[in-house]
Amino acid sequence: MKISVDRSKCTGLGICESLAPDVFEIDDDGDLVLKTDEVPPGQLADIEAAVDGCPTEALRLHQD
Amino acid sequence: MSPQNLVVIGASLAGLRAAEAARKAGFSGTITMVGAEHHLPYDRPPLSKAYLDGVEPKAPYFRTEEKLRDDLGVELLLGASATGLDTANKQVLLGESRLDYDALVIATGATARRLPGVAGLAGVHTLRTLDDAMAVRGALDAGARTVVVGCGFIGSEVASGARKRGLEVTVVEAQPTPLARAVGDEMGRVCAKLHHRHGTDLRCGVGVERIEGEGRVERVVLSDGTAIDADLVVVGIGAEPNTEWLAGSGLALDDGVVCDEYLCAGDGIYAAGDVARWHNPLFDRAMRLEHWTSAAEQAAVAARNAVHPAEAKPYRTVPYFWSDWYDSRIQFVGIPAAEEVRIVEGDPARDRRVVALYREGDRLVGALTINGQNVIMKFRGLIMKGASWADAVAFAEQRRAVAASA
Numbered sequence A: 001m002k003i004s005v006d007r008s009k010c011t012g013l014g015i016c017e018s019l020a021p022d023v024f025e026i027d028d029d030g031d032l033v034l035k036t037d038e039v040p041p042g043q044l045a046d047i048e049a050a051v052d053g054c055p056t057e058a059l060r061l062h063q064d
Numbered sequence B: 001m002s003p004q005n006l007v008v009i010g011a012s013l014a015g016l017r018a019a020e021a022a023r024k025a026g027f028s029g030t031i032t033m034v035g036a037e038h039h040l041p042y043d044r045p046p047l048s049k050a051y052l053d054g055v056e057p058k059a060p061y062f063r064t065e066e067k068l069r070d071d072l073g074v075e076l077l078l079g080a081s082a083t084g085l086d087t088a089n090k091q092v093l094l095g096e097s098r099l100d101y102d103a104l105v106i107a108t109g110a111t112a113r114r115l116p117g118v119a120g121l122a123g124v125h126t127l128r129t130l131d132d133a134m135a136v137r138g139a140l141d142a143g144a145r146t147v148v149v150g151c152g153f154i155g156s157e158v159a160s161g162a163r164k165r166g167l168e169v170t171v172v173e174a175q176p177t178p179l180a181r182a183v184g185d186e187m188g189r190v191c192a193k194l195h196h197r198h199g200t201d202l203r204c205g206v207g208v209e210r211i212e213g214e215g216r217v218e219r220v221v222l223s224d225g226t227a228i229d230a231d232l233v234v235v236g237i238g239a240e241p242n243t244e245w246l247a248g249s250g251l252a253l254d255d256g257v258v259c260d261e262y263l264c265a266g267d268g269i270y271a272a273g274d275v276a277r278w279h280n281p282l283f284d285r286a287m288r289l290e291h292w293t294s295a296a297e298q299a300a301v302a303a304r305n306a307v308h309p310a311e312a313k314p315y316r317t318v319p320y321f322w323s324d325w326y327d328s329r330i331q332f333v334g335i336p337a338a339e340e341v342r343i344v345e346g347d348p349a350r351d352r353r354v355v356a357l358y359r360e361g362d363r364l365v366g367a368l369t370i371n372g373q374n375v376i377m378k379f380r381g382l383i384m385k386g387a388s389w390a391d392a393v394a395f396a397e398q399r400r401a402v403a404a405s406a
């Protein structure tokens, strides 16, 4: 499974980072950085929570 | 038997998320969603932010009607208010009619508190609904001299929006420091500086005596006798949970619908969002939040617990909210009831970026940042893990050192 961000929607609120810090991080400019675009083993539930938790619906999970 | 008939009262963020989570959890019974407003579910945070900017706003609806009906299989009753609850017969009262449920999610949110004695005076608004936002926006478009009553988050965002358009703004706050309850005295004062820096006239420790005008607001008279000319008054003095319809239902009400840690309020009855007061196991205390994130999350937990009660899960969270003032983003995680607040980064008198930590006993319980997007969620993670105060301060120090050397 792959993760992608719609940059036109993301406002850098960072809710995703608090749910899945291994994948999402807000950088010094306040922008979201994807540390990887692959779902790491065992983290699917956290990533799903981040996708659901994003207030701007900027995150998406998809098959490759 | 597992529930076949889910009723959701309230068609906003929590109501929508409840319906979506029930379907996602495999619920195939009927879902009926009842909402007092005529609008489809829409998002409120933009109403006091992007919606007040000069540019043409985007409609803040979450989903189209087709999506709700066809994809989600929700029967929508909009413009309809629940007026009572009969727990013995498992029915919600809608005026003269009754709606059967076997699982119920209460998501009726909150209503903005109003000032007494201003009914019927044009130009005086609260800001809670899309209709409110359209009215406030219209007045700003017309170049209104603006007075905001209450220096809370929503009032402060309105002041920012008006200043961005170059309008004159006065904010009147009855307390000596704004936001004392939300972030504590010290950081309330720090946030207030943002208003001063951007030319908003903030007056604290003074109340509103009366609002004068012939049919339409002309001026606001303060308790110290000053009169401020105004074309628009926005009242932002907090919100009350919408529980009147539950009076006499037998549910426990105490500034919200009282729930256990499973968000359960009674037999087959769950609550979520701004209306719910639940026991947060992470801080071992009851709380009612008026935050976007917890409303969305509680709704999902409440709905799953409602349709699969045998697998019910508790809801635990580190509260989180954000607010955008002028060109700054304020973010808060945790709880503000602290024995010590320590500024660990930035000088509020000078710097755009400030990081403050909140201590209770030897634990980190809260963090506030102004323009600290890259650390706030790390503190949320620390609070979630029950990090000690010493570890949190050390972590902050390390981040500060890295930033300073960059």
Ligand SMILES: Cc1cc2nc3c(=O)[nH]c(=O)nc-3n(C[C@H](O)[C@H](O)[C@H](O)COP(=O)(O)OP(=O)(O)OC[C@H]3O[C@@H](n4cnc5c(N)ncnc54)[C@H](O)[C@@H]3O)c2cc1C
Pocket: B009, B010, B011, B012, B013, B014, B015, B034, B035, B036, B037, B043, B044, B045, B046, B047, B048, B080, B081, B082, B083, B107, B108, B109, B110, B111, B127, B128, B129, B154, B242, B245, B272, B273, B274, B275, B289, B290, B291, B292, B293, B295, B320, B321, B322, B323, B324
């Ligand atoms: C202007 C504004 C800005 C905000 N900004 C932020 C922000 O920056 N960050 C943040 O974290 N949070 C923010 N919030 C808070 C956030 O929007 C709320 O926490 C969220 O809307 C709560 O959702 P809810 O579904 O619980 O309640 P609500 O959104 O209040 O919805 C409840 C719905 O139920 C309906 N209803 C009430 N009674 C009945 C009844 N008897 N029968 C049927 N329907 C009924 C109401 O009409 C309403 O549509 C903001 C709120 C506002 C108003």
Ligand code: SF4
Pocket: A005, A009, A010, A011, A012, A013, A014, A015, A016, A017, A024, A032, A053, A054, A055, A056, A057, A058, A059
């Ligand atoms: S939660 Fe959403 S908006 Fe916030 S940083 Fe993550 S992707 Fe962006």
